[in-house]
Amino acid sequence: MATAEQSPWVILARNSEGAIVSLSTNTDAARTGTEIVTDLAAYVAEPARSRTRWVWNDTRNWYPELLGAGARVDRCQDLRLSHAILRQSALVRDDHGLRAQAAWENDPTLQIARGEALFALDHDDVSALPSTPDEVFAEFARQYAAVAGSRDSHRLRLLIAAESAGALVAAELHEAGVPWDANAHRELLHDVLGARGAGGIPQKLAQAADVVREILDAPDLRVDSPAHLLKALHRAGVMVPSTSRWVLGAMEHPSIAPILHYKKLSRLHTANGEAWLSEWVHDGRYRPTYLPGGVVTGRWAATGGGALQIPRSLRGAVRADPGWTFIVADVAQLEPRALAAIAGDNKLATAARGRDLYSGIVESGTLPTRADAKVAMLGAMYGATTGDSGRLVPTLRKAYPKAMKYVDDAAQEGERGGVVSTWLGRSCEVPSGRWREEQAEASDPAASAAAQSAARGRARERGRFTRNFVVQGTAAEWALCWMAQLRTKLAAFSPIPETAQRAESSGPTMSRRPHLAFFLHDEIIVHTPLDQAEAAADAVRSAAAEATSILFGSFPIDFPLDLRIAMSAAKD
């Protein structure tokens, strides 16, 4: 991730015959040489190229194969991801044609990540990406010029390096997989859901549905149908507007507890039951596909078995290989700490330093309980205006005016249609044409009250989005830097000797030294040989400290880790 020293880039692409071509550059990013590469894994692994920054159109097109061949890459520039950042960033003054490269926006995988319709696009059609040596170099040159001429090239270089390192981590995480004990998972399913009965429906699940039908006196009720269940509840005199857990939980009726119980079991069965296990866990590994930059804020998305939504209750199935263990580490209150830093709020930083941030707020006398402090802080970052949360926000605003002004300003900017940016310069999208039209129409004095109120609601909605964007996005940048530093440190560990009983499933590159195995926004799991666990834990801690200093320099904020070494990812 170090970006201070500018080592040359080497650009990889395929020529029209399908051969791999490498373009060398000097420190001014000018082409200095071209050669045909016959054995890419060997080429990349040359010691003289150990610090090369490899430039390619999309890490997913290049790195999995290299990893499969046992070649790890130290750093790269993922042009697809950096393009998405630069074409949007408010720090970029002259985009040198980046925004005109509309084809990039048709990248099918990006559309999948955003849930947009695919129309006629083929999933495997990546022709929209630059692919020939000339195209790839031209894109690299555009990006280089855009960064060099930007308002803050240091931040953008950092962001591109971090995002690209994330692309490497994502590929490595997929290759490594999460060590998953299918038997432990099955035992847990059996305990909660019971034995599989007729049609594969677990017995306790079927019984739970029967109880609901009996209490509601509705023998034909399909409990899985919200509409049907709602009618049955109304017939029983429970006049709820929906069947969501939150709504039902507030009611008092003998049917409520059985319904909630059924929902809980049903969720486990449908989302992470036997079917999930057989689809997603093979040879002791769960291999989700991570999508760096898949979320508008810069957070990662994931696909393949709902990796980022694995219920906490299933963590017991995450079991280290024999002779190995886990480092499980998460950052306490990552987002409010990021907020304190970007706002330069020393008072909030002081409340956070060396302790639970919410307790720090309590100790400062701002709010009476930790629960209050937490709900108030979340409300401030999400834009709550009513309820318990909204009620406490003004108190927080008084105590931490600098931090609160930062998010309030972000909200105001969003409401008036503006763009906001993260600490490193990832900017949110401009509002849609539809949104601007609605605002413009409502600003006409002749507009109906309904239209004005609807437009006001849309504006507020966007304000809550931009308010959260600056915090969530900066937190994601911290996490990227954390992982980027960590993967470099772990790569320097000496590999343990090959042993006959060693699990082969982590793949050839990662399986003999500590490696990242899981990532979830503010949490990582490192899979490590037992005798390297302490050293790996130190690496996790020092990587966090380095991430903090890379991003925020000497500003006195800390990001303390909850870290434990354990054979299972379950909390004790």
Add this chain to the structure above:
DNA sequence: AGCATATGCGCG
């Protein structure tokens, strides 16, 4: 039958 949308819940 296949696609789009709604509902609900898991995670941060």
Add this chain to the structure above:
DNA sequence: AAAGCGCGCATATGCT
């Protein structure tokens, strides 16, 4: 139907 952000996935349901 969360009061308040960002996601993915399963199921039900409606539309074509």
